Amino acid sequence: MIKLMLPDENGQVYNYQTSEPKFYPKPTSPLKSRVVYSAAHVVCDPFIDNSPMEEAAIDWEGTLNYRRYLWSLGLGVAEAMDTAQRGMGLGWNNTRELITRSLQEAKSVRGGIACGAGTDQLQNISRITLSQVKEAYLEQCEFIEKYEGQVILMASRALAACATSPDDYYDVYSDILKQVKKPVILHWLGEAFDPSLSGYWGYKNLNSAMEVCLNVIRDNKEKVDGIKISLLDAQREIEMRRILPKGVKMYTGDDFNYPELIQGDETGYSHALLGIFDAIAPAASTAIQALDRGNKQEYRAILDSTLPLSRHIFQAPTYYYKTGIVFLAYLNGHQKHFRMLGGLESARSVPHLAKLFVLADQAGLLMDPEFAVYRMNSFLNLAGVSNSV
Template sequence: MIELPDENGALTRYRPNREPRAFTSDSTPFRSRSVLAAAPVVGDPLAANEPFGPPLGPPPPQALDWEATLTIRRQLWSHGFTVAEALDTAHRGAGLDWPTAAELIRRTGTAAAEAGGRFAAGVGTDQLDPFSPHSRDAVVAAYEEQLDVVNEAGGQPVIQASAQLAQAVQSPEEYAEVYAGLLAKSARPALVHWLLPEWVPGHSGYWGHQDPAAATDAFLTVLADHADHIDGVKVAPLSPRAETALRRRLPAGIRFYTGDYDTYAELIAGDEQGFSDALSPVFTPIAPLAAEALRTLDNGDADTFRKQLGQAHALSAHLFAGPGRSTLFFKTGLVFLSWLSGHIGHFRMVWAEHGARSVPHLAQAYRLADELGLFADPELAAHRIARFLDMSGIPQEGSSR
């Protein structure tokens, strides 16, 4: 029995699940949907990965545990997912600088080739000083530097909206010219990734318009003009209704990649007018279950798919829940569950983000994952959660306290 705290701090005795579900690993890609799982990174426990630098100074460089980081990706490939690399889930721009992100992309490319897996990777301009103005030429050069790394590593580019570009250009025509050049240089059909000002204030006025409707029209024009070079788009945040409406306006052949972590099962299942594909971190902690559901969908059974993937809704909602900006710390739960699952040997994160979620939050993540039968070795998971709780001040049976 384990003494688990609930989110109100009350302790309850919990009997771990001793019978994991029998999931089958199948590394072949899904047939009916394109599903990209954004993967977190793991910090080097021997590095000085401090969260803050000196006053008015840059944060210290963050070092990764490369083997642990790549092991998470191999796990995703073993279930048929495409890995979405070097995005915000990998602490891009929030602990991971461009040189480290470039090394991550290269190493992922090598590991993908060895595993026979696929990956996509973020292309942005984060090597530029965010506090200084930059010319259009400088922004384009930054984009192209990153695009070259992704192309050479064998990845699919995910061209991310850039706050530096929003400062350097003003008109829809200028945006169209920049994106035309980048898409032409992409070795593979790219994803166009647009985070709205609600999440990134620096993207205000993107596509040359402050008005959201006009910006969306300009965005769709770029897509239509370069559809042969575009695999799909991700736009967030959008309500399910707004996502569906935008998806129906996309040029033929361009996918909409949902990042929704609430109603994602319904959006992926779709309706008589279409469906969403997916680019999301939501699949990383539920990879075996989600893969099973997606293969059911491959066989044409959307109703069973909804039921199978719906089982994970409580865990997904919990991992991404939180007031205000605490939702940004969903990565903590992803790495924690990877550790409990035995995929990695420790629970350390860059910028010390392993401390960003409460003990009750992580305990509930364990309970929900255990109840789903997600742990292939439930005894190991129970042992590790007990160790974690004991060192967090919640003595467990057999504790030496």
């Protein structure tokens, strides 16, 4: 156990002593009781000039190394998603290279992977037409499928900007689903993650919006593997899960309530496609291993212990959760620096990240506490916080 000085939310410095790390064993066989994807972050290259207004500079080896780490834990990778800073530093040019590299790497290690397709190559979305939205979606879907990847059909800011009715959403999605080669995963991303997606599916009322989404799925179910919803509303997810067409999976994107949703109830359960599984990957893997053995008590004990950390990382403004994800990767030595695309490392305060350190420690997710303390102290020194005990 190691002592260090940490600032609280009022800027007052206090003594903290780390806990013993937990042991999270790697799986010896594929995870089987649930389909589990971790939405993976990207590692930026801090030695290349990287203006927030320019194309992102990516450390490709660091980025791929992190994906190899996730695969070694038995997790699938959800590539080029919100966690990878789509629309917040990662543009379509680098997204194409990220998808290509990750699909090739996944094939070499036989790792699970699915890739996000959106419309972020479109500029000036205030003047975009529905036809342009369809073309942009299809361009990205075709690119992913050309390299034999599975598509995650992401929510579109451009579609939200130009759609004038629920029928516009239905028509765009139905047209795309008719043209993809393999079943896709739909993604309903709530406005907590992206305020520009308010009123998605043509309604602010979630009951009405859900019905539009369900109609798309029902009428194209042979082209829908599942749907990921990220509304941070557990009851909404359960309700939708219960009325999905047979064979269509629910993937939870609820970073506040994932233990209960993945465990499920008497009517079914959710699979996982989660940004928090980037940060808590060892615990997520071990929990699903316990579920594979039928040990629900161990499963819940592990994942429940990570909830305070997840709820802290994803607190409002939720779209800045990526900062916490990358900071924990830095503390655990998965990257050499705490820098992000577009300078997003500054999106959370020093006290916020200090509390993240504590919650990660309490969940046993500082894999080498001595190393994590060294990095935390380095960060705090730069922030003007003394680390003398």
